[in-house]
Amino acid sequence: MIFIGIDLGGTMIAAGAIDLKGNILAEASTATIAQRDYREIVRDMAACALKALERSGRGMDEVEALGIGIPGIADNTTGRVIFCTNLGWHEIPLREELQKYISKPVFIDNDATVAGLAESVAGVSAGAASSVFLTLGTGVGGGIVINGKPWTGAHGVASELGHLTMEMDGLPCTCGKRGCVEQYCSATALIRMGREAVSMHPDSLILQRAGKPEKISGKIIIDCAKEGDPLAAKVFDRYTDYLALAINSIVSFMDPEVIVLGGGISMAGQFLLDAVNEKMPRYLMFKTMPYGRVELAVLGNGAGIIGAAMLGMILKEDKSL
Numbered sequence: 001m002i003f004i005g006i007d008l009g010g011t012m013i014a015a016g017a018i019d020l021k022g023n024i025l026a027e028a029s030t031a032t033i034a035q036r037d038y039r040e041i042v043r044d045m046a047a048c049a050l051k052a053l054e055r056s057g058r059g060m061d062e063v064e065a066l067g068i069g070i071p072g073i074a075d076n077t078t079g080r081v082i083f084c085t086n087l088g089w090h091e092i093p094l095r096e097e098l099q100k101y102i103s104k105p106v107f108i109d110n111d112a113t114v115a116g117l118a119e120s121v122a123g124v125s126a127g128a129a130s131s132v133f134l135t136l137g138t139g140v141g142g143g144i145v146i147n148g149k150p151w152t153g154a155h156g157v158a159s160e161l162g163h164l165t166m167e168m169d170g171l172p173c174t175c176g177k178r179g180c181v182e183q184y185c186s187a188t189a190l191i192r193m194g195r196e197a198v199s200m201h202p203d204s205l206i207l208q209r210a211g212k213p214e215k216i217s218g219k220i221i222i223d224c225a226k227e228g229d230p231l232a233a234k235v236f237d238r239y240t241d242y243l244a245l246a247i248n249s250i251v252s253f254m255d256p257e258v259i260v261l262g263g264g265i266s267m268a269g270q271f272l273l274d275a276v277n278e279k280m281p282r283y284l285m286f287k288t289m290p291y292g293r294v295e296l297a298v299l300g301n302g303a304g305i306i307g308a309a310m311l312g313m314i315l316k317e318d319k320s321l
Contacts, residue, residue: 002058003312004049004066004104007111007304010034010086013041015048016302017056017063018309022122024302026055034087039097041087046101065105067312068094069114069304073156076107076315082156085174107315113150113159114307115297116143119260121310123303124295128257132250133297134161136243136265139174140182144254149314162186164249166242184242187218187264193235194221205229222268236275244279251284251291262297269296 002025007014014029028051030044049066053059072084079095095106116125116133125131125145133143142161144151152158162182163175170179183189194216198207205224210216224232247259266272276294284291299306 001064002056002062003064003309004053004102005114005305005307005309005312006045006049006066006068007114007308008032008041008045008068008070008087009111009304010071013045013048014301014305015045015052016305016309017052017058018306020313022118022306022310024306025058026052027305028052028055032087038087038089038092038094042094042097043101046098049102060102060104063102063104065107065312065316066098066102067114067308067310067315068098068106068108069111069308069311070094070108071111073110073152074108075156076109079106079108081108105312105316107312109150109152109308109311110141110143110159111304112141113143113152114311115141115262115299115303116145116159116260116307117150117310117314118299118303118307119262119297120145120148122306123260123299124297125258125260130254130256131258131260132161132254132256132292133260133262134185134247135263136185136261137187137263139188140186140246141263144256150311161246161250164246166246181242181246185239185246189242190218190221190235190239190265191216193239194218194232197231197235201231204231206232206235218265219267222265222271226271240272240275241279244276245283247276247294248280248283256292259292259294260297261294262303266296272296 003018016027017025028048071086074081081089081092081094112135119125131145135141140162142159144159163180165179166181167179171183173180195213209220225236
Protein backbone atom coordinates (compact mmCIF):
# COMPACT_ATOMS: atom_id res chain seq x y z
CA MET A 1 0.00 0.00 0.00
CA ILE A 2 1.47 3.33 -1.09
CA PHE A 3 0.35 6.92 -1.69
CA ILE A 4 1.39 9.47 -4.28
CA GLY A 5 2.13 13.04 -3.28
CA ILE A 6 2.29 15.94 -5.74
CA ASP A 7 3.84 19.29 -4.83
CA LEU A 8 2.55 21.89 -7.29
CA GLY A 9 4.56 25.11 -7.30
CA GLY A 10 4.68 28.14 -9.51
CA THR A 11 8.05 27.00 -10.88
CA MET A 12 8.22 23.21 -10.44
CA ILE A 13 5.97 20.18 -10.20
CA ALA A 14 7.36 17.40 -7.99
CA ALA A 15 5.78 14.01 -7.33
CA GLY A 16 6.72 11.05 -5.20
CA ALA A 17 5.63 7.55 -4.28
CA ILE A 18 5.43 7.41 -0.47
CA ASP A 19 5.03 4.50 1.92
CA LEU A 20 2.90 4.42 5.07
CA LYS A 21 5.75 5.75 7.24
CA GLY A 22 6.32 8.80 5.05
CA ASN A 23 9.42 7.46 3.30
CA ILE A 24 10.00 8.60 -0.28
CA LEU A 25 10.33 5.53 -2.52
CA ALA A 26 10.91 7.47 -5.74
CA GLU A 27 10.50 10.97 -7.15
CA ALA A 28 10.02 12.81 -10.44
CA SER A 29 9.78 16.48 -11.36
CA THR A 30 9.24 18.88 -14.25
CA ALA A 31 8.85 22.61 -14.88
CA THR A 32 5.39 24.02 -14.21
CA ILE A 33 5.40 26.71 -16.93
CA ALA A 34 2.62 28.48 -15.07
CA GLN A 35 1.30 30.59 -17.94
CA ARG A 36 -0.12 27.52 -19.69
CA ASP A 37 -3.72 26.34 -19.66
CA TYR A 38 -4.46 24.42 -16.46
CA ARG A 39 -5.23 21.25 -18.42
CA GLU A 40 -1.65 21.10 -19.70
CA ILE A 41 -0.28 21.57 -16.18
CA VAL A 42 -2.53 18.83 -14.80
CA ARG A 43 -1.41 16.52 -17.62
CA ASP A 44 2.20 17.06 -16.53
CA MET A 45 1.26 16.52 -12.88
CA ALA A 46 -0.15 13.13 -13.85
CA ALA A 47 2.92 12.32 -15.93
CA CYS A 48 5.19 13.12 -12.96
CA ALA A 49 3.10 10.97 -10.65
CA LEU A 50 3.22 8.04 -13.06
CA LYS A 51 6.97 8.44 -13.57
CA ALA A 52 7.56 8.41 -9.80
CA LEU A 53 5.38 5.31 -9.50
CA GLU A 54 7.32 3.59 -12.29
CA ARG A 55 10.64 4.45 -10.65
CA SER A 56 9.42 3.05 -7.33
CA GLY A 57 8.90 -0.37 -8.90
CA ARG A 58 5.35 -0.47 -7.58
CA GLY A 59 2.10 -0.93 -9.50
CA MET A 60 -1.00 1.24 -9.76
CA ASP A 61 -2.94 -1.47 -7.90
CA GLU A 62 -0.87 -0.61 -4.80
CA VAL A 63 -1.75 3.10 -4.91
CA GLU A 64 -4.49 4.01 -2.42
CA ALA A 65 -4.83 7.75 -3.12
CA LEU A 66 -3.14 10.88 -4.39
CA GLY A 67 -2.60 14.08 -2.40
CA ILE A 68 -1.70 17.46 -3.84
CA GLY A 69 -0.19 20.51 -2.17
CA ILE A 70 -0.98 23.78 -3.95
CA PRO A 71 0.02 27.43 -3.34
CA GLY A 72 -3.60 28.35 -2.67
CA ILE A 73 -6.82 26.97 -1.20
CA ALA A 74 -9.09 24.13 -2.30
CA ASP A 75 -12.38 22.45 -1.43
CA ASN A 76 -11.99 18.72 -0.86
CA THR A 77 -15.75 18.21 -1.04
CA THR A 78 -15.75 19.21 -4.69
CA GLY A 79 -12.09 18.66 -5.53
CA ARG A 80 -11.82 22.17 -6.93
CA VAL A 81 -9.04 24.71 -6.48
CA ILE A 82 -10.80 27.82 -5.24
CA PHE A 83 -7.92 30.23 -5.60
CA CYS A 84 -4.26 29.87 -6.58
CA THR A 85 -2.55 33.21 -7.22
CA ASN A 86 0.79 31.97 -8.58
CA LEU A 87 -0.94 29.99 -11.31
CA GLY A 88 -3.82 32.36 -11.93
CA TRP A 89 -6.28 29.58 -11.07
CA HIS A 90 -9.81 30.23 -9.89
CA GLU A 91 -12.44 27.50 -9.47
CA ILE A 92 -10.36 24.87 -11.31
CA PRO A 93 -11.70 21.26 -11.28
CA LEU A 94 -8.32 19.77 -10.34
CA ARG A 95 -9.57 16.43 -9.02
CA GLU A 96 -11.81 15.80 -12.00
CA GLU A 97 -9.07 16.70 -14.47
CA LEU A 98 -6.38 14.59 -12.77
CA GLN A 99 -8.66 11.58 -12.55
CA LYS A 100 -8.81 11.54 -16.35
CA TYR A 101 -5.25 10.20 -16.14
CA ILE A 102 -5.18 8.42 -12.79
CA SER A 103 -8.42 6.91 -11.51
CA LYS A 104 -7.71 7.11 -7.79
CA PRO A 105 -9.07 9.26 -4.91
CA VAL A 106 -7.53 12.75 -5.03
CA PHE A 107 -7.24 15.19 -2.11
CA ILE A 108 -5.91 18.77 -2.20
CA ASP A 109 -4.70 21.29 0.35
CA ASN A 110 -2.42 24.29 0.80
CA ASP A 111 1.30 23.59 0.33
CA ALA A 112 2.29 24.94 3.75
CA THR A 113 -0.44 22.83 5.36
CA VAL A 114 0.84 19.63 3.76
CA ALA A 115 4.44 20.51 4.65
CA GLY A 116 3.32 20.91 8.25
CA LEU A 117 1.53 17.58 8.02
CA ALA A 118 4.73 15.96 6.73
CA GLU A 119 6.72 17.25 9.71
CA SER A 120 4.02 15.95 12.06
CA VAL A 121 4.17 12.47 10.51
CA ALA A 122 7.84 12.00 9.68
CA GLY A 123 9.65 15.12 10.91
CA VAL A 124 10.45 17.26 13.90
CA SER A 125 6.89 17.46 15.26
CA ALA A 126 6.14 13.73 14.95
CA GLY A 127 4.16 12.54 17.96
CA ALA A 128 2.84 15.99 18.90
CA ALA A 129 -0.93 16.25 19.29
CA SER A 130 -0.87 19.80 17.92
CA SER A 131 1.63 21.70 15.82
CA VAL A 132 1.89 24.81 13.69
CA PHE A 133 4.19 25.08 10.69
CA LEU A 134 5.45 28.43 9.38
CA THR A 135 7.23 28.73 6.04
CA LEU A 136 9.53 31.74 6.00
CA GLY A 137 10.16 32.24 2.30
CA THR A 138 9.09 34.75 -0.32
CA GLY A 139 5.92 34.97 1.73
CA VAL A 140 4.82 33.39 5.00
CA GLY A 141 2.69 30.25 4.79
CA GLY A 142 1.07 28.39 7.64
CA GLY A 143 -0.07 24.88 8.42
CA ILE A 144 -2.01 23.68 11.45
CA VAL A 145 -2.15 20.00 12.44
CA ILE A 146 -4.36 18.78 15.28
CA ASN A 147 -4.51 15.15 16.35
CA GLY A 148 -2.79 14.04 13.18
CA LYS A 149 -5.08 15.90 10.79
CA PRO A 150 -4.64 19.21 8.97
CA TRP A 151 -7.02 21.87 10.30
CA THR A 152 -8.08 24.67 7.98
CA GLY A 153 -11.26 25.82 9.67
CA ALA A 154 -14.89 26.00 8.60
CA HIS A 155 -14.12 27.67 5.26
CA GLY A 156 -10.63 26.38 4.44
CA VAL A 157 -8.67 29.54 5.26
CA ALA A 158 -7.67 29.05 8.91
CA SER A 159 -4.01 28.40 8.15
CA GLU A 160 -3.35 31.70 6.35
CA LEU A 161 -1.12 32.79 9.22
CA GLY A 162 0.98 35.02 7.01
CA HIS A 163 -2.01 37.29 6.62
CA LEU A 164 -2.80 37.89 10.25
CA THR A 165 -2.56 41.64 10.83
CA MET A 166 0.62 42.56 12.69
CA GLU A 167 0.42 46.34 12.34
CA MET A 168 -2.64 48.51 11.79
CA ASP A 169 -2.16 50.61 8.63
CA GLY A 170 1.18 48.87 8.16
CA LEU A 171 2.96 47.98 4.96
CA PRO A 172 0.74 47.05 1.99
CA CYS A 173 0.57 43.31 1.33
CA THR A 174 0.13 41.45 -1.94
CA CYS A 175 -3.16 40.10 -0.56
CA GLY A 176 -4.65 43.61 -0.64
CA LYS A 177 -4.53 44.24 3.11
CA ARG A 178 -1.96 46.20 5.11
CA GLY A 179 0.33 45.19 7.95
CA CYS A 180 0.24 41.41 7.40
CA VAL A 181 2.73 39.12 9.17
CA GLU A 182 4.14 38.31 5.73
CA GLN A 183 5.39 41.89 5.38
CA TYR A 184 7.52 41.56 8.52
CA CYS A 185 8.48 37.89 8.85
CA SER A 186 9.19 36.66 5.30
CA ALA A 187 12.55 36.46 3.57
CA THR A 188 11.29 39.30 1.39
CA ALA A 189 10.75 41.38 4.52
CA LEU A 190 14.27 40.66 5.81
CA ILE A 191 15.73 41.71 2.45
CA ARG A 192 13.67 44.92 2.47
CA MET A 193 14.90 45.73 5.97
CA GLY A 194 18.47 45.12 4.85
CA ARG A 195 18.15 47.39 1.83
CA GLU A 196 16.60 50.14 3.92
CA ALA A 197 19.45 49.86 6.42
CA VAL A 198 22.28 50.02 3.84
CA SER A 199 20.72 53.07 2.19
CA MET A 200 21.67 54.95 5.38
CA HIS A 201 24.90 53.01 6.03
CA PRO A 202 26.53 52.31 2.65
CA ASP A 203 29.79 51.29 4.33
CA SER A 204 28.18 48.17 5.81
CA LEU A 205 29.49 44.63 5.37
CA ILE A 206 26.11 43.73 3.86
CA LEU A 207 26.66 46.01 0.89
CA GLN A 208 30.30 44.96 0.56
CA ARG A 209 29.19 41.34 0.20
CA ALA A 210 26.24 42.06 -2.09
CA GLY A 211 27.97 44.62 -4.30
CA LYS A 212 24.76 46.56 -4.85
CA PRO A 213 21.44 46.84 -2.97
CA GLU A 214 19.43 44.76 -5.44
CA LYS A 215 21.79 41.82 -4.85
CA ILE A 216 21.16 41.72 -1.10
CA SER A 217 19.70 38.39 0.01
CA GLY A 218 18.46 37.04 3.28
CA LYS A 219 21.49 34.73 3.43
CA ILE A 220 23.92 37.63 3.06
CA ILE A 221 22.23 39.54 5.89
CA ILE A 222 22.22 36.49 8.16
CA ASP A 223 25.82 35.56 7.35
CA CYS A 224 26.96 39.12 8.10
CA ALA A 225 25.02 39.09 11.38
CA LYS A 226 26.71 35.81 12.32
CA GLU A 227 30.07 37.46 11.68
CA GLY A 228 29.22 40.29 14.06
CA ASP A 229 28.53 43.11 11.60
CA PRO A 230 26.65 45.72 13.71
CA LEU A 231 24.22 46.77 10.97
CA ALA A 232 23.38 43.20 9.96
CA ALA A 233 22.94 42.27 13.63
CA LYS A 234 20.53 45.20 14.07
CA VAL A 235 18.49 44.17 11.01
CA PHE A 236 18.40 40.53 12.11
CA ASP A 237 17.42 41.55 15.64
CA ARG A 238 14.49 43.59 14.30
CA TYR A 239 13.40 40.73 12.04
CA THR A 240 13.49 38.13 14.83
CA ASP A 241 11.57 40.51 17.10
CA TYR A 242 8.74 40.48 14.60
CA LEU A 243 8.99 36.70 14.22
CA ALA A 244 8.89 36.11 17.98
CA LEU A 245 5.87 38.39 18.22
CA ALA A 246 4.09 36.46 15.45
CA ILE A 247 4.86 33.14 17.14
CA ASN A 248 3.55 34.51 20.44
CA SER A 249 0.25 35.32 18.72
CA ILE A 250 0.02 31.67 17.67
CA VAL A 251 0.85 30.53 21.20
CA SER A 252 -1.82 32.85 22.62
CA PHE A 253 -4.71 31.69 20.47
CA MET A 254 -3.80 28.02 20.01
CA ASP A 255 -1.11 26.92 22.49
CA PRO A 256 0.35 24.20 20.22
CA GLU A 257 2.90 21.69 21.43
CA VAL A 258 5.34 22.58 18.65
CA ILE A 259 5.89 25.54 16.32
CA VAL A 260 7.98 24.49 13.32
CA LEU A 261 9.95 26.99 11.22
CA GLY A 262 10.59 26.06 7.59
CA GLY A 263 11.37 27.84 4.34
CA GLY A 264 14.55 29.60 3.24
CA ILE A 265 15.08 31.65 6.41
CA SER A 266 15.06 28.48 8.52
CA MET A 267 18.37 27.57 6.85
CA ALA A 268 19.92 30.02 9.34
CA GLY A 269 19.58 27.09 11.72
CA GLN A 270 20.43 27.41 15.38
CA PHE A 271 21.33 31.08 14.92
CA LEU A 272 17.68 31.82 14.08
CA LEU A 273 16.32 29.47 16.73
CA ASP A 274 18.45 30.98 19.49
CA ALA A 275 17.37 34.52 18.59
CA VAL A 276 13.67 33.62 18.56
CA ASN A 277 13.83 31.62 21.79
CA GLU A 278 15.67 34.47 23.53
CA LYS A 279 12.90 36.92 22.55
CA MET A 280 9.82 34.75 23.12
CA PRO A 281 9.54 35.32 26.91
CA ARG A 282 9.19 39.08 26.35
CA TYR A 283 5.83 38.62 24.64
CA LEU A 284 4.28 35.77 26.62
CA MET A 285 1.22 36.59 28.70
CA PHE A 286 1.62 33.69 31.13
CA LYS A 287 5.34 33.98 31.77
CA THR A 288 5.55 31.21 34.35
CA MET A 289 3.64 28.67 32.24
CA PRO A 290 5.26 26.33 29.71
CA TYR A 291 4.66 27.00 26.02
CA GLY A 292 5.18 25.13 22.77
CA ARG A 293 8.76 24.52 21.73
CA VAL A 294 10.03 26.22 18.59
CA GLU A 295 11.86 23.88 16.22
CA LEU A 296 13.43 23.92 12.76
CA ALA A 297 11.88 21.83 9.98
CA VAL A 298 13.98 18.80 9.05
CA LEU A 299 12.39 17.37 5.89
CA GLY A 300 13.51 20.09 3.49
CA ASN A 301 12.24 19.97 -0.09
CA GLY A 302 10.74 16.53 0.44
CA ALA A 303 8.12 17.89 2.85
CA GLY A 304 5.76 18.90 0.04
CA ILE A 305 5.39 15.49 -1.55
CA ILE A 306 5.50 13.59 1.76
CA GLY A 307 2.80 15.80 3.25
CA ALA A 308 0.64 15.63 0.13
CA ALA A 309 0.82 11.83 0.19
CA MET A 310 -0.01 11.78 3.92
CA LEU A 311 -2.98 14.05 3.17
CA GLY A 312 -4.24 11.37 0.80
CA MET A 313 -3.71 8.69 3.44
CA ILE A 314 -5.56 10.60 6.16
CA LEU A 315 -8.45 12.01 4.14
CA LYS A 316 -9.16 8.78 2.31
CA GLU A 317 -10.41 7.49 5.65
CA ASP A 318 -12.65 10.50 6.16
CA LYS A 319 -16.06 9.26 5.06
CA SER A 320 -17.42 12.81 4.77
CA LEU A 321 -15.27 13.44 1.69
